[in-house]
Amino acid sequence: MKVQIIETKESDGDWIKVLVDDKTEACIGFGDTKLRTREDAIERAGEIAVFCLENKGTQILLKELESTEI
Numbered sequence: 526m527k528v529q530i531i532e533t534k535e536s537d538g539d540w541i542k543v544l545v546d547d548k549t550e551a552c553i554g555f556g557d558t559k560l561r562t563r564e565d566a567i568e569r570a571g572e573i574a575v576f577c578l579e580n581k582g583t584q585i586l587l588k589e590l591e592s593t594e595i
Contacts, residue, residue, distance in 0.1 A: 528577050530570045532563075541566040543573045550583045 529544040538558050543551040551573045555566035577583055 526578065526581060528574045530567070530574055539563070541570045543570050543577065545577050545582065550577065 527546055531542050531544060533540045533542060538554050539556040541553045541555060542549050551570065553561065553566040553569050555561045555563045561569070
């Protein structure tokens with residue numbers, strides 16, 4: 526598994542993205558039109574990247590319930 530953190534400039538603003546095996550898993554906006562600073566966005570992306578590495582993806586199952594009724 527390859528996890529990357531990249532910075533992009535797009536028509537709708539500046540973004541820090543987390544890529545897992547070249548697929549975008551998270552986009553964190555920053556700058557004038559967003560609520561985060563660039564540094565805050567990079568920090569959050571780092572947290573997401575570590576989570577992805579530890580859990581082999583962006584999700585972890587916390588609880589599962591099943592019904593045996595048809």
